[in-house]
Amino acid sequence: MATTGQWFVGKSVIVTGGGSGIGRATARRFGEEGARVCVADLNLESAQKVAADIVAKGGDAFACQVDVAEEADNERMVAETVKRHGGLDVAFLNAGYGGWPVDLLEGDVAEFDRIIAINLRGCYLGMRSVMRSIRSGGAVVATASIGGLMGVSFNAAYAASKHGVIGMVKSFAEAFAVKGVRINALCPGAVATAMTGYPDGDLGLSGDALPMVEFKGRAAPEYMAESVLFMASNRAAGMTGSYMVVDAGQTSNLSRPK
Numbered sequence: 001m002a003t004t005g006q007w008f009v010g011k012s013v014i015v016t017g018g019g020s021g022i023g024r025a026t027a028r029r030f031g032e033e034g035a036r037v038c039v040a041d042l043n044l045e046s047a048q049k050v051a052a053d054i055v056a057k058g059g060d061a062f063a064c065q066v067d068v069a070e071e072a073d074n075e076r077m078v079a080e081t082v083k084r085h086g087g088l089d090v091a092f093l094n095a096g097y098g099g100w101p102v103d104l105l106e107g108d109v110a111e112f113d114r115i116i117a118i119n120l121r122g123c124y125l126g127m128r129s130v131m132r133s134i135r136s137g138g139a140v141v142a143t144a145s146i147g148g149l150m151g152v153s154f155n156a157a158y159a160a161s162k163h164g165v166i167g168m169v170k171s172f173a174e175a176f177a178v179k180g181v182r183i184n185a186l187c188p189g190a191v192a193t194a195m196t197g198y199p200d201g202d203l204g205l206s207g208d209a210l211p212m213v214e215f216k217g218r219a220a221p222e223y224m225a226e227s228v229l230f231m232a233s234n235r236a237a238g239m240t241g242s243y244m245v246v247d248a249g250q251t252s253n254l255s256r257p258k
């Protein structure tokens with residue numbers, strides 16, 4: 001893997017949803033770059049495994065159990081990170097829930113509430129807790145989706161939640177520019193993770209199952225991690241209140257065959 005220079009050495013980083021998929025790949029990359037990583041997830045066991053992986057490779061990490069939909073959990077996650085690391089420099093607010101395909105008229109409203117609670121309320125609460133403590137010059141990346149740019153008729157709640165994440169990023173970016181903190185969103189296309197049924201991020205499977213024929217294999221979460229590290233580093237110093245689409249061309253062309 002290419003390094004991003006010395007930017008993350010000794011930096012204090014939080015990754016939510018760090019126990020699996022995009023969060024796991026990104027937490028590992030931050031660890032490789034010398035960051036001190038708080039691997040936060042609802043699933044403590046998976047977070048502990050990722051933290052142990054990072055430590056086994058000579059890095060610095062600890063696991064934290066958090067439900068991002070709960071204000072007190074977000075506050076505790078940030079407080080524990082600040083206590084252990086002496087501050088906070090980067091947050092990757094990535095935890096999310098995909099939900100299930102539901103009929104627009106018949107779908108269960110409780111499922112709508114759950115998606116909004118985790119993806120949108122979770123992003124809002126995470127931003128609030130992080131912005132109270134993050135150091136000047138720091139960076140936040142939130143995971144939206146190409147479903148934050150386009151409708152998803154079989155999962156309107158998911159599309160609405162991810163459109164909301166982009167709105168949140170733009171709103172916080174403007175408000176906290178004065179603190180010197182950059183805030184951006186990642187918009188992945190389909191990525192091979194537990195959410196899409198490929199928990200091991202298998203490169204071969206992802207190419208066959210997802211609509212990126214020419215870029216077979218580029219749906220792996222590691223491709224997302226590289227873009228997150230870019231947005232969190234000073235190489236993206238000119239970028240805030242914005243988003244990066246990383247979808248291997250999925251949304252690039254109206255004539256792309258389905």
Ligand SMILES: NC(=O)c1ccc[n+]([C@@H]2O[C@H](COP(=O)([O-])OP(=O)(O)OC[C@H]3O[C@@H](n4cnc5c(N)ncnc54)[C@H](O)[C@@H]3O)[C@@H](O)[C@H]2O)c1
Binds near residue numbers: 019041066097118
């Ligand atoms: N996989 C895709 O195709 C895809 C595409 C676009 C966007 N995304 C987004 O990427 C992010 C990561 O998803 P992934 O694909 O890596 O899925 P994943 O299922 O592999 O990982 C999601 C992680 O979030 C954790 N999580 C769920 N609810 C939580 C909560 N309330 N509090 C704390 N942690 C919680 C899960 O335990 C899990 O470890 C999500 O925001 C998702 O919406 C995924």
